[in-house]
Amino acid sequence: ETMIGTTDVPVQHPGDAGIDADEIAYLCAAANRYFRQQITVADVTGTWSGIRALYDNGADEARTVTRDYHLDLDTRAAPILSMFGGKITTARALAEHALSRLGPELHFSARPVTRDRRLP
Structure with a gap:
């Protein structure tokens, strides 16, 4: 298939x-x-x-909006990480980036473990 x-x-x-x-x-x-x-x-x-939730980067038309993701970490209380945009082909990179942002706030060290694994 x-x-x-x-x-x-x-x-x-x-x-x-x-x-x-x-x-x-x-x-x-x-x-x-x-x-x-x-x-x-x-x-x-x-x-x-x-x-596909697109991040509003001020573009006039949806077709010109970036397909990249945007992470917003709110640390005013318990850390809340919001993710906007992205695409299936960047899911692993987004996950690695998200964990690297959360790690210091939650006191853990993130390391990529799926980078070389085949997708199902």
Whole structure:
């Protein structure tokens, strides 16, 4: 199996997240530009959708907003780390960065343990 994606379709409410037939056709066509064995909608065995929470960096349009993540550590009381943005391809880097920010506040030393592990 192969995961192919992604598209960036804005939604007003989280419950509206989903993929439609046009997006599936678009992704099949995009993959078919690069492979000899062509795929069709009938080859799709499953889909998933999510909401990418973008960090408001003042951009005028969502498509120009950075896909990088932003961490905000509040230490006025118990430490609270808020994460904004990010993407699935930076999940491990984000986790390492988050733990390195929390470590000193919670008195532990963070070390990367998944960097070289294969993804499932």
